[in-house]
Structures are given as structure tokens and as C-alpha cells.
Amino acid sequence: MLARLLKWNLRTRFFGLAFALLVAGLGVVRGASIPVRLSLADLLPEHRPSVTDLKAVSEDVGGTGYLIVLVGPVDNPQTYLPRLGKEMETNPLIRYTFHEREEYLLRNKSLYLMPRREFDDLLSSGRLLLRGGKNKGFLGLGSEEAASEKELERARAKVAGLRGKGGSRWFLSADRRYAMLLAKPAFDSEDLGKSRVMIEQMESLVARTLPGVPFRLVGRFIDKVNDTRQIGRDIQFTGWVSMLGILAVLTFGIGAFRGSLLTVLVVTVAMGWTVGAAHAFVGQINILTGFLLAILGGMGVEYGVHLIRRYYQERAAGHTHESALESAYLSMARTLGSAAITSSAAFLILSYSDFRGFSELGKIAGAGILSIYAVYVLCFPFLGMMLRRTARFGSFREAFGWYPYKTALRWAVPIFAGLMVWGILHAEFEYNFRRMHALSKDTQHANHFVNDLFGRSFTPAAMQASSHAQARELRAWLGARERSAVIQEAVALHQIVPADADERWEEMERLGRQIRKLTDEEITAKTGVNAAKIRALLDQKPYGRVDLPPHINEAFGRSGNIVLAYPAQDLDIAQSLRSFARILTEARDRFPGVKIGSDVRVFSEILDHITRDGVIILAVFLLGAFVVFWLDFRSVRDALELEAQLVLGIFVLIGLMGLVGERFSILNVAMVPAVLAAGIDMGVHVRHREREGFGALASGRFVAQAVHVSALTTIIGFGALFFAQAGILKGIAWISVLGQISMYLICMVVWPVLRGNRATRPAGRGRESGPHATASP
Secondary structure, three states, X not given: OHHHHHHHHHHOHHHHHHHHHHHHHHHHHHHOXXXXXXXXXXXXXXXXXXXXXHHHHHHHHOOOOOEEEEEOOOOOHHHHHHHHHXXXXXXXXXXXXXOEOHHHHOHHHHHHHOOHHHHHHXXXXXXXXHXXXXXXXXXXXXXXXXXXXXXXXXXXXXXXXXXXXXXXXXXXXXXXXXXXXXXXXXXXXXXXXXXXXXXXXXHHHHHHHOOOOOEEEEOHHHHHHHHHHHHHHHHHHHHHHHHHHHHHHHHHHHOOHHHHHHHHHHHHHXXXXXXXXXXXXXXXXXXXXXXXXXXXXXXXXXXXXXXXXXXXXXXXXXXXXXXXHHHHHHHHHHHHHHHHHHHHHHHHHHOOOOOHHHHHHHHHHHHHHHHHHHHHHHHHHHHHHHOOOOOOOHHHHHHHOOOOOOHHHHHHHHHHHHHHHHHHHOOOEOOOHHHHHOXXXXXXXXXXXXXXXXXXXXXXXXXXXXXXXXXXXXXXXXXXXXXXXXXEEEEEHHHHOOOOHHHHHHHHHHHHHHHOOOOHHHHHHHHOOOHHHHHHHHHOOOOOHHHOOHHHHHHOOOOOOEEEEEEOOOOOOHHHHHHHHHHHHHHHHHOOOOEEEOHHHHHHHHHHHHHHHHHHHHHHHHHHHHHHHHHHHOOHHHHHHHHHHHHXXXXXXXXXXXXXXXXXXXXXXXXXXHHHHHXXXXXXXXXXXXXXXXXXXXXXXXXXXXXXXXXXXXXXXXXXXXXXXXXXXXXXXXXXXXXXXXXXXXXXXXXXXXXXXXXOOOOOOOOOOOOOEOOOO
């Protein structure tokens, strides 16, 4: 059936080309509107509690993160901030701004902010000092008894706390040359379209409001937009680098410039199919799939290499153009189909993972491999019309076929194995998301700088309780001493706006009336605290939530049931991140109905998915590959040998990663099955040649030219990402290139060297068989 379809397409060669172009055009039109989402939450299923909680909490508090304007270096930078804040708040994309510290804004509300026990103790200490150290009565009322020196010292220490820490009013740098203003956008940072518009408008507004004053925009919104822009620029640039490199290798490797150019164009058409498939089956591009087109392009030219190379082999054997074209087309379509099924199956197996980072990558890449194969099958009859009748660049083509490996190299295999063991022992997993993200050094410096100015995390874990009472219990549980090593501080609305404010006011008002009888000098002398400070504290009337500054008010959500948990440790360390995530999860289990809004929990779940799903996916991948090998060769032995090469390739990849000091991460580990599946094609081609009756080394030598050209184009496709600025893409480049190298070392070097030239029995019925040939070791 397949042979008849192929022959029909060969006769009506323009039909296949037209069909391929039509589908590609439709794919590009549909794919142009596919959204790009770079959030970690988009890597998890939408129904996961960590994702649903994050969305619910974000909706309650209005999104996470700030747009930060860092003004400076300039003298007295804080003087520019009030006017700048007013101007920014006129923009509908900005909800509010602030530039003063919470401690300053709440400075006169200290008596309401402290726990009730401390409040009562403080007022009792104040009364004791104000009446001259007498234990009873006040201002001469009632019987009096002198307090002990210990009681007086304790009272002085209590009242001394009213002086405050004397911190800065503004977010100022140590040299007082930089100050920052924080703006709350009216949307979430995941809305990249609005983020771009806001940033452009704010850059113009700040420059217009503060002419000649240096400034820069910093923070989550800037990073998201810059990431997207940088990845887009990187993919464009690396795409050109990849295309030019692949074109050069193809031209000299297969000896035909036109054939090389047409091969690249065919892959480009296949990318149109892939984009359409991504729109139809996935519906979005995430942080792991954004680079796939460039990589699939490098992998896809392999099919053209084998087709064109086989055509020139047939021509060299004396066949006419038409005969050589038909023979190459019919014979290689089946072999390449087997390779395409193997590679796409490896990707598609990922689609069954609950982890969307795996599943979406698998669907797009699997569809991409099948699209590449289908487009080549459709277009090769037309491509064949354009080929030169004889190959050029003979010396270069021969160089690509260089294959010096012999059985005499078996002594090197134990040394190679020892190096791989050393590398495996030194392989590591990257838990530092900032480091794997690898923003530019300038951006990292700016982020660290504003973090230090702010003094704590910009994005604490926001925990939404089901009621005010539960919020109080949750905050108390989080703030317990036994959790202080993990939780720096837990804050809830009831601490800012206490329920007993009216009762406190009655006592404050009573004491305030009485100290009005004393002069400022007397108050200061008795308490050691500035009299104006004491009077201001006692004159502060009860306030409600609406009286709070906007950024404090909205931090607790519309419900008012948000509890903010600030981490005490650096969450870029795996143990700290897991400890913090474990407490958040424990809180959710302990307090029914609580929702956790935190990237930490999302990141922790991603790590759990990789360690749990990764093992399952790898096992299913190996099983699926075995089934495909068996269906292709109809031999358990052949399938087991190729399976063994896959397993060895995994160990060699881990070893090479350890040797070069490159870490596995959540952003590159999903590529492991993919690069191995792409690399095992080498073993498949060698095995097919062995099935024709040749030995392993002879088979390796026979396919070496095509394998080398294919491997180099794939490595160039992956390796072009080394030129990217985004650290995400560089990490993917490392694991992809090393994956190709590991499979080459196993399939083309170690395995043939160990097997030597022991000939495999010729293929049975239904297979082409060739002469039994050997080569000298």
C-alpha cells in the first residue's frame, strides 16, 4: 500500500508539493495567534491545587509584583518621588504608587499594631514612670508604694521601644544617591501585551517628568518583557546561525548546493505544519517549547541528507536519474519512516505526563518530527527534479565519510567507561532558578540592588484563609517559634487593624487626658522618650482598613483574609525551598479551605514532577522504543541491542554533563528523551545495514558520511543556541549537543568497536538482502 502511494506521488510530483505548501500556509495563519506564556505555573496542569490556589489568590490580591522606578545616581533622589508618583497614577494601567516605608507610614499607629499583652504591659510601664516610680495610683491618686529598681528598669526598657529604630523614611541606598518608587499595575505580569505597553508609556512618562534625571525600570514586569524579547531575538539570531551553518555542512557533505538549499526550504515548510499542530493540539507556547522550531529544524534536515545521499549512491552505481530517484525514494521512505516513528514516539510519550512542561513539549515535538517526515515524502519527487545529476566537492564529501574506528581501539573502552563513571558521580541538578534563568549581569545586579533597598521579599507567599478567625489562627501557627528558622515573619490584617481598637482607644484617651497635666519636659524626663512622640501615639484615633495606605490595604486582598508569609532563608537553595514549600503545604492541610498563592509551591511541585514523572516517562520511553524497534526489525535481539544502546546513551549523557560541569535543570531535563531519540537513529541506520549482511564496523563505515552530516546538522541546530543571551537556551544547547555526542559515541564508536565485523544474518523474507561483506579491522 505504502509503495503504491509513493509511486503515485513520484509520478504526480507537483501534487505533493502543492499539498505540503497549502497545509503549511494554513498552519502559519493559525499559529500566528498562538499565545506565549513564560510562567512556571503554565508548566503544571490547570487543575493542580498549587495552580488553582495561585490563580485564586492572585485574583484576590490583584496579581503579584511591582514595577519599580529606580531614580539615581543623583543628590536627594527622594525629592523627585512624590511628583513622579502623582504623574504615574494618572495612567489607567497603574493602580497606585508608594515610595515611603511601611514603618514610617504606620509610625503613629504603634499602640494598635502591637499584641494586646504588649499594649497592656506598655501602658502599665508608662503609668509607673509617669508617676515617679510609684506602684499604685496615678498622679497622686490612691495609696502609693515605691517600685523596685528591677521593676523600674523593666518599665524603662518597655517605654524605650517607643523611640523606634530611626530607620529611613524612603527606600534609599546606603550612599543616599538612589531611591526607588514602587508602582502597582492594574493587571498581572503574565499579560505580556499590557506589560509592553505599560513599560513604553512609563519610560516616556518618567523621562518627561524628570528631565535629565537618571533612572531605570526594574522588577518582575520588566524581567518578563525582557525575557520574551530576548528569547525572541535569540531564536531569530540562532535560527539564522543554524540555517547558515546547516546549509554549509549540507552543501559540502552531500555535494549539492541546490539540494542543500531545497532541504532547508523543505524543513521550513514542515515548520509551518508544526506551528499549526501546536495551535491545534496544545494552544500555547510555554517556557520549554518556545525554542523547539530552531531545534526541530536542525534535526529535520537529517531526512533530506539520507534521501539525497542515497540518490547519489544510486547514480554512482550507474543508474539513470529517474531510476536513481525512484530507488532512493522508495527504499529510504521506509527506513526514514521507522526513524521518524521512533523519534516522534519518544516525544509523544511525554504527552502522557501530568506535567505540562513534558506533555506540551512532547506533543509539539512529536507532531514536528512526523510533519518533517511527511513533508519530505511529499516534496522529494519535486526536489529530485532540481538536483544536480552528479555530486560535487568530492574531497569534502569523502572527509565527511571518515571513519577510523577499528577493533584495535577496544583497549580505550574501559578508560572511556571510567571517565563516564567519574562524570556521573559529579553530575548535579540545578535548583537555583535565578542562575538557570541567567538574566544579564546588569539585570541581576539591578534586581539584587532593589531587593536590598526593600529589605525583604517583594513576593511573599500569600495564603488565603476562609475567614477572619482562620486567618488569625493561621498567622499564629506560622509565627510560632518552632517555625522561625523557615518563616521570617507572618503578617495578617488583624495585626494592622486590631478588633479591640476601640477598647485600646479608651485606655489611650484616658491616659492622654492625664498627661496633658504634665509639661513636655516632665514627660521626657520621666520616660526618656520625646514628649511629642508620646502625645502623637496617644492621640491616634481608631482607624479602619480604608484608612491604610493602598499598598498595605490591598496586600490582604479584597477578602481581608490574606496572610503573608516571608521566608527566612534564601529560596535559591534546594533545601530551603523545599522546607518553605513543606510548611506551606502543611498549613494547607492543617487549615481546611486555605489557598496558597506562591511560586515556591509551584516550583517545588515541578521538581517533584520531574523526579517522579521523569522516571516514569523515561521507563515508558524505553519500553515504547523497544516496541518500535521490534516492529521495525521483527527481531527481539535487534530490538534489545538498540535498547541497550539507548540505555548506555543515557549514562554517557549524564557522564558528559558531569565532565563539562553543566547542571541538569527543570528547563533542560525534558530534552533527555528527545535528544536520545534523535540520536538513536544512528544505531537504527547501522542496524539496517547489518541486516543486509554486513558487519558492525563495515556498516558504520557505510553510513558514516550520512550519519556525520546528519549529526553535524543536528548539533548545529542545537549548538546555535550557545550564541543566545538567554541562559535558558544555553542550558538546552548543552544537554542537546551532549546528547547527540553521547549517542554517536555509543552507536558509531563503542558498539561497533566491541562487535567488530561479526556479520549479522541477512534479512529474511520481505527484506532486501545484500552480499556478505566485511572490512579489515
